[in-house]
Amino acid sequence: MQLNRPDVVAEVTAAFADYEDALVAGDVDRIVGCFAPEAVRFGIADHQVGVEEQTAWRRAQPPLPPGRWLKDTTIATYGTDVAVVTTLFGYPGSEVAGRQSQTWVRLPPGWRIVTAHVSHPE
Numbered sequence: 559m560q561l562n563r564p565d566v567v568a569e570v571t572a573a574f575a576d577y578e579d580a581l582v583a584g585d586v587d588r589i590v591g592c593f594a595p596e597a598v599r600f601g602i603a604d605h606q607v608g609v610e611e612q613t614a615w616r617r618a619q620p621p622l623p624p625g626r627w628l629k630d631t632t633i634a635t636y637g638t639d640v641a642v643v644t645t646l647f648g649y650p651g652s653e654v655a656g657r658q659s660q661t662w663v664r665l666p667p668g669w670r671i672v673t674a675h676v677s678h679p680e
Contacts, residue, residue: 563635586616590609594609599675600674628645630645641669661673
């Protein structure tokens, strides 16, 4: 198995950038489109199984605060079909960084998140 093939890292980097762009824009359909249908997502104070639950939850949420930033984003790929993305995130005026991790898998429609976890320290 090849780790971190540059072509695969580039593909996942583009998929992750599209996800982040959709997240910042509050584009629920694009956000949810980045997930596999059966994906599990653990949020800071929430939990969704499948895109139907996630869609309902996201539609009920207020938009993200402006100025979201990412730090120390890493993309590790395993072969040509699996990747793990981790990053720290935050917003202006806050010294505390949240944590985000996603497992991406290449599925027939393309790269999709199959599990995600978001946490924020007290």
